[in-house]
Amino acid sequence: EAGVAQSPRYKIIEKRQSVAFWCNPISGHATLYWYQQILGQGPKLLIQFQNNGVVDDSQLPKDRFSAERLKGVDSTLKIQPAKLEDSAVYLCASSLVKGRVIQETQYFGPGTRLLVL
């Protein structure tokens, strides 16, 4: 089966610019996650969707970050305006859901590496 797709793979922008990342989860996976991974740290969950609804966005900096998952499939994560500290890898993951139970495996995409200058 095809894995989680993300684009672009790399992005360089200047501070105060805006940027958007795209994720296409594995077909049939209802749950989608966006993580931020700063160099040397583990991934930090930014937002979790189930279908097109938000389950958890408690760690999303809502003044500058936004995410949507229209039609419950693809998702976009946007940063506007970007700050230097947003330099990180942005990972998308998806998992299967049966009822309220998430199956154990999260499948991760390759990530988008963002550098803010």
Added chain:
Amino acid sequence: DAKTTQPPSMDCAEGRAANLPCNHSTISGNEYVYWYRQIHSQGPQYIIHGLKNNETNEMASLIITEDRKSSTLILPHATLRDTAVYYCIVRGLYNFNKFYFGSGTKLNVKP
């Protein structure tokens, strides 16, 4: 936020077993222990998970202590391709349970 404690790094000789410890003393009864690994420049990859019994799959074995306060991931015959950061995570199975990655253990497999 992370509920687990892991050593920052470990070395292992190629062909030998790699034993990666994890402390999760505050784990609750309905929380599972998951292990993921992240090879350089790739997204994390699922390895194994368990509740209270020991588990084994084609990649690794998971040993959970009887009190469930700690666990060990065992790679029986480490290869150079097992060099990665290994994350131990505890969470419940429901869609409202959060998934916290700590800093993980960097395993260096040496020839």
